[in-house]
Amino acid sequence: MLMEIIGRDRELEAITTFLDREQDGPQVLLLEGEAGIGKTTLWNQAATAAEPAHRVLRASPREIETRISFASIGDLLTDVVEEAADRLPGAQRRALERALLMTDDDGPQPEPQAIAFACLSILRVLARARPVLVAVDDIQWLDQPSASVLVYAARRLHDEDIRFLL
Numbered sequence: 001m002l003m004e005i006i007g008r009d010r011e012l013e014a015i016t017t018f019l020d021r022e023q024d025g026p027q028v029l030l031l032e033g034e035a036g037i038g039k040t041t042l043w044n045q046a047a048t049a050a051e052p053a054h055r056v057l058r059a060s061p062r063e064i065e066t067r068i069s070f071a072s073i074g075d076l077l078t079d080v081v082e083e084a085a086d087r088l089p090g091a092q093r094r095a096l097e098r099a100l101l102m103t104d105d106d107g108p109q110p111e112p113q114a115i116a117f118a119c120l121s122i123l124r125v126l127a128r129a130r131p132v133l134v135a136v137d138d139i140q141w142l143d144q145p146s147a148s149v150l151v152y153a154a155r156r157l158h159d160e161d162i163r164f165l166l
Helices: 009-020 039-050 063-067 071-085 090-099 112-129 144-156
Strands: 027-029 055-059 132-136 162-165
Touching: 009 027, 009 039, 009 162, 039 055, 039 132, 039 162, 055 071, 055 112, 071 090, 071 112, 071 132, 071 144, 090 112, 112 132, 112 144
Parallel strands: 027 162, 055 132, 132 162
Antiparallel strands: none
């Protein structure tokens, strides 16, 4: 549900432009400012407004979660793994399922690069169907493995219609 936000016309216009413009490749919109000025309200408004034109993947990490490996990747991808799993190479699918504890497999922990490859593959698969918005609130609380995976994926995107709202 969209709420009325007062006094943030410039920011709302930038968000609308970011979501609506044609693009050739990934784009990033970073909302920054002092604590308590309403960044999360704007972030939530943007993520909500992006639907249904975009596939919105959301994560809202908190400080206490910084020690949980792949916590934010789990928030972003758990709901779409099954949808995209049949289009991932088997090793990537298994690695992601193990990292997100979606399987009872007792094998070794997956290599971080396998999870990064899987995340990139899922973003590409989803972007073939419709534009994707990866929305991460409070990026300073991303766990390091999730941050590494997102940086890896973002640097390797080319002409996919994927936007990052941070």
